[in-house]
Every structure is written in structure tokens, then in C-alpha cells.
Amino acid sequence: MAETQRVGEVIQASTGDFVAQCYELYQIPPLGSLVKTKDQSLELYGIVYNAATTSLEPGRRPIARGREEKTEEGIYQTSPQLLKLLKSEFGVVVVGHRQDKKLYHYLPPTPAKIHSFVYLCTPAEVKEFGQSFDFLNIIINARLPVSTEELIGATLRQMSQAYEDRKAFLVAAGKELAILLSGDINQLKAVLGRIKP
Amino acid sequence: MTQENARLGIVVSGSLNKGVEVKLDSSASIEDMVVGRFVTIEGQKRRFFGMITDISLGVTDPTLTVAPPDVTDPFIAEVIAGTSTFGTLHVSPSLVIGGDVSTMLEGPQPVKTIPSHFSVVRLASQRDVELVFGTEDEKRFFIGNPLDMDTKVCLNLEEFVKRSNGVFGKSGTGKTFLTRLLLIGMLQKGTAVNLVFDMHSEYGWESRDERGRKVKALKQLFSSQVAVFTLDEEGSRRRKVSTDFVVRIGFDEIEPEDIALLRQTLNLTELAVEAVYQLSRRFGKGWVEDTLKLKATEELPEGLNIHESTLQNLQRGLATIKRLPFLMPHSPNNAVKSILEYLERGTNVVLEFGRYTDITAYILVANLLTRRIHARYREAMERAVGEGTAPLRPLVITIEEAHRFLNPEVSSQTIFGTIAREMRKYNVTLLVIDQRPSGIDSEVMSQVGTKITCLLDDERDVDSVLTGVPNKGELRAVLSKLESKQQALIFGHAVPMPVVLRTREYGADYKDFLPKQAEKDIEKLWE
Numbered sequence: 001m002a003e004t005q006r007v008g009e010v011i012q013a014s015t016g017d018f019v020a021q022c023y024e025l026y027q028i029p030p031l032g033s034l035v036k037t038k039d040q041s042l043e044l045y046g047i048v049y050n051a052a053t054t055s056l057e058p059g060r061r062p063i064a065r066g067r068e069e070k071t072e073e074g075i076y077q078t079s080p081q082l083l084k085l086l087k088s089e090f091g092v093v094v095v096g097h098r099q100d101k102k103l104y105h106y107l108p109p110t111p112a113k114i115h116s117f118v119y120l121c122t123p124a125e126v127k128e129f130g131q132s133f134d135f136l137n138i139i140i141n142a143r144l145p146v147s148t149e150e151l152i153g154a155t156l157r158q159m160s161q162a163y164e165d166r167k168a169f170l171v172a173a174g175k176e177l178a179i180l181l182s183g184d185i186n187q188l189k190a191v192l193g194r195i196k197p
Numbered sequence: 198m199t200q201e202n203a204r205l206g207i208v209v210s211g212s213l214n215k216g217v218e219v220k221l222d223s224s225a226s227i228e229d230m231v232v233g234r235f236v237t238i239e240g241q242k243r244r245f246f247g248m249i250t251d252i253s254l255g256v257t258d259p260t261l262t263v264a265p266p267d268v269t270d271p272f273i274a275e276v277i278a279g280t281s282t283f284g285t286l287h288v289s290p291s292l293v294i295g296g297d298v299s300t301m302l303e304g305p306q307p308v309k310t311i312p313s314h315f316s317v318v319r320l321a322s323q324r325d326v327e328l329v330f331g332t333e334d335e336k337r338f339f340i341g342n343p344l345d346m347d348t349k350v351c352l353n354l355e356e357f358v359k360r361s362n363g364v365f366g367k368s369g370t371g372k373t374f375l376t377r378l379l380l381i382g383m384l385q386k387g388t389a390v391n392l393v394f395d396m397h398s399e400y401g402w403e404s405r406d407e408r409g410r411k412v413k414a415l416k417q418l419f420s421s422q423v424a425v426f427t428l429d430e431e432g433s434r435r436r437k438v439s440t441d442f443v444v445r446i447g448f449d450e451i452e453p454e455d456i457a458l459l460r461q462t463l464n465l466t467e468l469a470v471e472a473v474y475q476l477s478r479r480f481g482k483g484w485v486e487d488t489l490k491l492k493a494t495e496e497l498p499e500g501l502n503i504h505e506s507t508l509q510n511l512q513r514g515l516a517t518i519k520r521l522p523f524l525m526p527h528s529p530n531n532a533v534k535s536i537l538e539y540l541e542r543g544t545n546v547v548l549e550f551g552r553y554t555d556i557t558a559y560i561l562v563a564n565l566l567t568r569r570i571h572a573r574y575r576e577a578m579e580r581a582v583g584e585g586t587a588p589l590r591p592l593v594i595t596i597e598e599a600h601r602f603l604n605p606e607v608s609s610q611t612i613f614g615t616i617a618r619e620m621r622k623y624n625v626t627l628l629v630i631d632q633r634p635s636g637i638d639s640e641v642m643s644q645v646g647t648k649i650t651c652l653l654d655d656e657r658d659v660d661s662v663l664t665g666v667p668n669k670g671e672l673r674a675v676l677s678k679l680e681s682k683q684q685a686l687i688f689g690h691a692v693p694m695p696v697v698l699r700t701r702e703y704g705a706d707y708k709d710f711l712p713k714q715a716e717k718d719i720e721k722l723w724e
Contacts, residue, residue, distance in 0.1 A: 174273075174280075175280045178257075178277055178280030185260045192266070
């Protein structure tokens, strides 16, 4: 993957997280993937923690349309307007930033701008970012609608794909988690169960 | 980086008194750690040298011990090793080997502080161990290797002979081999002249190891420097040992003190011992025979008030002694004189007891001879001080079953007690060999300079060996984990710090044990 892949646009932003909308329905980056968004001098890194597909108009729920159709794809073919009436969004927790070419594993001074483009990080960027596990602490302490174990598990599984030696990466991450979660062994066990190769 | 310099972990807590706790890195397996191994600790300013004295397991959360994770999964096992679960080492730093001025000038110094938090702990390298225990030279004798290392641990024999020393250990743990090694060391380095009371005839000519192989002893290796004396001429001849002197002892040489020491072995009462003094005062030199001739208390000379039963008790005891074949009314030769002559010439004397392995004979002879030799040394030393002449060469007297001579009841009376306590000043020291150190008077034990102990498992024995040692609890752990063969813990005067050894091999090749002179002689043949 040579080019960075654009996956959406920021539509809501705060210091700790932002929400982006996908350009195409269902073109959501996987849970736990590392994404980035750019400003002039600042590059924000975040992890996809949540995604949702809803109706464009709040309060107007989609209705079932498949009674006459043989396949699910058929529904969208016969009602092409559906693609325009629904939207996919994903939430991103900010875990670091790059300023003056230097990577920091903590929150940026300012939040993302609305309408900033959101890109999926390349494996090279993932590797660079994964050199430090400080972001795990941010995830553990962030109050997110998905469970921490699930998110950490998904993140580490996603990141490990960028490494040739997946196991070594996961063991190193596991050791970091063992220290961070030393007060809560059950949570540690749950996470380890989700990342074991 | 070699295996030896491998990083083990970091210091996490501790005190000077109790030693430091080291948290093991996850890369170091706790099962590779061995009690008694040497480590170095790199403090911010100094380098410390110490020994592992305990190993334990720790967890960050007690829940882990109640509901253990699934360690059959290699991933989980690898993750939690060194993080949630970890090993800790207890290390007692005993020396500073680098970093400050005095260690650079004078070598390793005793510790007066401990390394700071999170100092890195590594296995000691060969060089570090050499720095501490020195290399073989004119004074130092290679006695064994530290556990799992090839470095030589050398004993400074010049320092060694300045104090009385002890070799302890259960039966069959290699006390005899160790002692022979020490004797060879002293002969090779010429630091002292030895008198060995060889109860089981193992040090003079040859003996057998546990597998029944013959091993050479002192006379075979150092023929010109060793004289073998024997009490049992026939036995020695049968064993084809060439002896230099046959020791005979006359009744007239036995003194009341000799009997006092035998009180327990001869089953004498306190009163009987009292009577001995009275009788000898009255009868003079021939008191033993005169006493045995008495038929009843009526025959006692006037003024002696000895009860009938006491006399009988004493006579029974004296009869036991009289039955010893090497005793005779009057000895044709003067054993003490010839032993002294040999010793003064610098020849080492091994006195074989042959078949008289009975403890009565051993105590009697050892005590009797030593008392006279002691007197002579004392005289010589005093003369040397007065006239400014050279004192006699240091003498080391080796005794076995030492608790018989040095138990609290008799140690104040026997000459060995005196030697252990003060004779260092007169250039005479003891090398005591014992399997029951708890039987030895604690006052004597505290004067023992260097203690070499093989495995001991009786609590009291361990306690008594470790009296006066600063970190007793830690050494106790090390001592009780020694293997029953070829391993010994050395601590005290002649070594800078306690060390567990795998003692040097002996019995296969004698090349390294030969006197240095002999080597030179052989070399000369080729010139």
C-alpha cells in the first residue's frame, strides 16, 4: 500500500476524540485501525474505536424493504437512493500527534479541524507509531462506549499485521499491558485472550 | 557480551544488614539461578561484588496466585513472565571491587554501603572473580572453582596459617580430601610446617577414595619434606608404608592432665580425676604403675584420702590405657624430641595411628605430644622475642574428631583449647577437622579464623559453625543447599568473602600438586 488511503472527513471534533464520516456507505476502517488527519503543522493520530451507519435524518429510521427481493444486494439495486439516505460514521480516539516531524504519544495541543481528511496509516507509519506503547495507557483511561479490552485487543491485532514478527510485537505489548493492568488481573487476562496469536 | 556477563535484573530494595533484593529480568530464567553464585552490581559510583543467597517468586497481584492464568499457552506464559510474575534474588553484597580510590589502590574492600535503586545486576565475570580471590602465586593456593565457573578460587595460605582453622562437614562429604588438599597447599607453598595426628592413616602414604581407588598422600608427593611416624609398626609394614619413626610412649610420660582429658572416654568420676593429681604428686613419674599395683585403699601412702570405689574406678580406667600396645613402662625413644627435631628442620610430620583408631589412644597421644611441643614452641618464641632471633617456623597441628578435645567441658583444660585461644602468638595454630561442630566450645569456635565447611544438616552444627558471622541467615541457606560431594563453603580470615566451592579434583593427576622444587629438578634434567 504505497499511497495513504483516504477514509473519511472529520465532522465533529474534541480534544480527546473526533468523529468522521465515510465518503462511501460502509467504507469504514476496521475497529482498532490507526488513522491520521492533517493540519498545516500538526498531524493527529487516532484509533478507530466505534463505527455506526444511520439515517441521514435523525429520527427517521430505515424500514425493511426486502420482502420482494431474493438477495440483500437486490435491495440496494432496486432502491439506489438508499445509498444517499444513509451515512457511515466512525469515532476515533486521539492517541498521539506529530509536530515538526517528531512523533509524540500524547494528546495534541489542539483538536482536529472539521472537514479535515482522515487517512488510514500505512504499515510503515503503524510500525513507527508502535515503537512505543504509551498509547495503551490513553486507551485504558479513556471512557469509551466500547469495552477497553475489546478496543485494545482489536488495536493490537490490527497493528501486529504491520510486523513481520507478529508474535514478538504482541508479547512486547502484552508485557506492557501486564504492567499497566497489574492491579486488575482479570482485565489483563481478558485482553491477553483477545490478542494471543 | 559473554554468558557470564549476562544481565540478570535490577536492584529494587534492600539494606546493608540484610542484603539487597533483585528483580529478575524476564529474559533471565529463575531456574538458571543458583544459590552461591557470584554477581556484580553496577551502582552509580561503585561496583559491588556479592553472592546470591536466596531466590524467590513474586506476583504483582495476589489474585494471580488464586486464579492462575493459563500458562499452557506459550504466549500468555511469555507475557506474564517477568511482568505479573517475576523472580527475585536475594544478594548480599560483600565487597566493593571498583569505583573508589581505595579499591583501586588496595583491591576489593568490604562494603559499607549498598547500590542505589535499579542498579544493574550481572553475573560476575571470570575477571571479577579473579580480582577478588586472586590468582595462584607463591602465597595463594588454588583450592577449587566457584559454582558453574572455571575461575580459580585461591586461598591465601600465609594468612590462613596465622589463625586456627576448621574443616567441618558430615561424614562422607569430603573433609579428608579437603584437608589433604590444604596440607598439600601448605607444603607446596612452604607457609608452615605441619604435624598431623592421622587417626585413620589417610594423610601419610596413601588412602582410598570413595570409589576405592588409591590416591597418593603427602609422603608420596613430597617425600623429602614429610616424615611418617607410626604407632602401629606392624600395620604400617603390612600396608607397605615406609615409616621414619616408631612412636612408643612410656607410662612415666603420662601426666594427670592427660587422664583428665580422658575422663569421659574412660568413664572416670570427678573424684577419680582429683585422685590422679594427688597420686601423681605423691608417686612422681611412676604414678601410673604404682597406682595400678595398689591392691586396696589400705596400701595408699599416708596422707592420701581416696575412697575405695574411686580407686577402683581409676584403676579400671588406667588398665584400659595400659592395654594400649604402644605404651610401655619406659619408652626407649623420645618421640617428642624427634618430632621436634623434624619440625625444626622444616620436615612435616604425619603420625599414623594404624589400627589404634580407638579414641582413647588418639586423645591420649595427641594431647600428650602436643603439650610438650607447645611448651617447646612457647619457649622458643619467648627466646626469640628476648634475643631477637628468628622465631620457629609456623606450626599447624591437624587434629580429627576435634570435639573430643575442644568440647566445653575439657576445652579449658586441654592444650588444644589453649592453642585455639592464644597460640597464634607463639606461631602454633590448629587445623581442626570435625563432623560435629556443635560439640566444640563456642569460645574456641569463635577464635577459628577460616572455616571450611562441607554439607551440614543438623541445626545445631550449622549454628555453631556460623557463630560470629555477620549475615548468618543467608549463609545458612547456602550451607544447607551444598551438595554432599566436592562442595564446600569457605569463609573467614583467609578469604575476602564467603565462597561456595567445587573443590579441586584430586587423585587423577598429581602434576599440579608436586612441590615446585621437583618441577624445577625435572626441568633441569633436560638442560
